[in-house]
Every structure is written in structure tokens, then in C-alpha cells.
Amino acid sequence: ADPFAMGAGAGAAGGAAKFVDGGGPVLQVIQVELIYWGAAWGASPQPSPSAAAITAAVNTMLQGPYLLGLAQYRGIGRGFLRGAATVTSSNPPSGFNDTQVGNFVKGLITAGTVPGLDVDNQTLYCVIMPQGVSSSSASFVGEHTYTIDAGGHRLRIAWITNNGNLASVTRIISHEIVESCTDPEGSGFQGISGTCSQSGWCEIGDICSSTSVLDGVTVQSYWSDQAGACLVPTWPGYSFPFCSTQFTGTVPA
Helix, strand or coil: CEEECCCCCCCCCCCCCCEEECCCCCCCCCEEEEEEECHHHHCCCCCCCCHHHHHHHHHHHHHCCHHHHHHHCCCCCCCEEEEEEEECCCCCCCCECHHHHHHHHHHHHHHCCCCCCCCCCCEEEEEECCCCCCECCCCCCEEEEEEECCCCCEEEEEEECCCCCHHHHHHHHHHHHHHHHHCCCCCCEEECCCCCCCCCCCCCCCCCCCEEEECCEEEECEEECCCCEEECCCCCCCCCCCCCCCCCCCCCC
16 A cells, blocks of 8 residues: 655755656556545535535546646556545544445445446545545645455445545645556556665655646646656646648539
8 A cells, every 4th residue: 555644745856866667557548536534524514525526626637637647657647536435424534544445335235226337447536535534644635546346346435534624635636546547556667776765566656746726736746757847737738839721612422
């Protein structure tokens, strides 16, 4: 698993940082299923940020250029938002762990509350906590990993903590999305020895800490082996001439 502590990548990159392909699975076209866990998501008035605001921001993130830089990692492409579900019938325990999140997601799939795996197993089940609920390691604000369902299939999951600030939440989500794409099971793209300072999986978001705002959504940078730097991709700056030739005539059927 790869836990994310806010600010952990500050100053860690350097020009020598490199990531190598371990040959394990990657998510070529990620499908993100957002799951809002806890009664607080159904409160009136709605919490800030609301589930709707987070969902809209993630949809914008996935439709934009943010994932373009992943093409260098085995041709990973842009993904899309598969859906969003709000579960208010239970609450995440204070000090929750990966096993509890995994069991929660498996229970929702069994109940039909969220869809099961897509045919290509590209789904990331991303569980977003209510404000103020921390994991068993309180310094970690997000994590992605995988769990095994009853049929032996690997479910890719992530959990995101919530400090009540939309920019913070989308930053964490962006971090977990790019790392889930490139290293969903700890056997994909990993840093060579000395790249990361923390224990556990060493992934392309772990040595970067800068952020940018794309289409109004705050995202975190990630490492590019091609550029030798942390980056947030934007659309290419193409320009086109404003001229054309008008066609008149007939076209055969």
C-alpha cells in the first residue's frame, strides 16, 4: 500500500530520481467510482465541500489534461468517472484501516450499491471520508491499495480524508489517481533505490508536492521521467490559421 502524508514530497525529487517498470498491472484507462461514506454526507445543510462539489471537481479533472503525462508510463491514457454513491447507513470508524475500507467496498458491491468490476478491471473504488475522520495512522491523508474479493479478483481501492477544504480533497484524490494508474498493486512503476525517503511503495506522486489549478480544480504534480521533473500537464499550445477554402459542387451518393 502507498500512504500519502501531506507535504511528504517536498524537495525530495532532484534530477536523479527515476522510476522503472516492474511489469505488474497498470490501469490503462482508469474508471473512478467515488463512494462517500458516512451519515454526515446526507446532513442538511450539506457539508462543505459537498459530495456534489467533489464529484464535479473529479469529473473535471478526469476530462482535462491532468493524466496526459502518464502516456510515458506504458501508454496510460486518460480515464473517466464511472459513478458516485453516497452511503449514509453506516459510518467509518475513527482510526479506520485498509481492511475495513476493503470490506466496506466489497459489501457495497455484493449489495449492488456500487457496480462490480468492469470487464478489464480498470476500476478504482475511491472512498471519501467525512470531515474529521482519520485513519489508524493519523499523519496519512490518503492511500491506495488493493483487496481480494470472494471470487479471487483484485479490487483496487483508495481512501481519502477530508479537512473540509475542497482544494485539499482534490489534491489528495489526484495523487491517489495517478499512483493507482501507474502502480495499482505495488508491482508497476516504482522508484529506484534512494528515490523516496518513506517506507512502502515508492511512486510517482511521492517525490512531488507542488500543486496547480486546472480548470478550477487543484491537483498535485507528479514525476515525469521524460522531463526529469515534477509536472502538471496542460493541453498542448497549438494555434491554427484562420483561413479556409469554401467547397461548392456535388458529391456522389
